[in-house]
Amino acid sequence: EPEVTQTPSHQVTQMGQEVILRCVPISNHLYFYWYRQILGQKVEFLVSFYNNEISEKSEIFDDQFSVERPDGSNFTLKIRSTKLEDSAMYFCASRTYSNTGELFFGEGSRLTVL
Amino acid sequence: GESVGLHLPTLSVQEGDNSIINCAYSNSASDYFIWYKQESGKGPQFIIDIRSNMDKRQGQRVTVLLNKTVKHLSLQIAATQPGDSAVYFCAESSTRAGSYQLTFGKGTKLSVIP
DSSP, rough: OOEEEEEEEEEETTTTOEEEEEEEEOOOOOOOEEEEETTTTTEEEEEEETTTTTEEOOOSTTTTEEEEEEEESSSSEEEEEEEEEGOEEEEEEESSSSOOOOEEEEEOEEEEOO | OOOOOOOOOOEEEETSEEEEEEEEETTTTTOOEEEEEETSSSSSEEEEEEETTTEEESSSEEEEEEETTTTEEEESSSSSGGGGGEEEEEEEEEEGGSSOOOOEOOOOOEEEEE
């Protein structure tokens, strides 16, 4: 069964460092998303991406965040200068171009900022 | 404010009993609702969805009920099994813009007692 894959599964970084989280969405999907989940809290929308551009972003997704689809398979989330409060589980999700909102989520990348 | 929330943070049920997980939403523009299951250390997994033109939808052992009058959503799990133990999130979206950006509730932890 096709699935969304994310790397790394866990990354520990120092505050102020840049981090890149990688995702390989399901191959025939056209919409891509990043969500995050701070430990014990709800899943929060960060950004959606379609047709090689951001279609929507939340207020969490400030200038420190960026997304990129550098090739036909990868979808990346970059945090330029990490803060302690960026520590969270980051989930990538994708969906097809269809009249359904079923998002397929990856297993997540846990980011710990020290 | 416009948000999705849950009435109960935890629910314990005996194996074989039926489970009912509730969710309230406040965004009157929401027209699409999804239930996700999240097992420990994993990403959210789609369970069932419902559009606002319906009030009930059934899947395999699961039923979602939507009451638009009181902005209430519920997930019913029949014959609950130990494998159903997880955190369950409701999520809502306004699909008019076509984004399917999801707003998640806080989650209800379901524990199944063998």
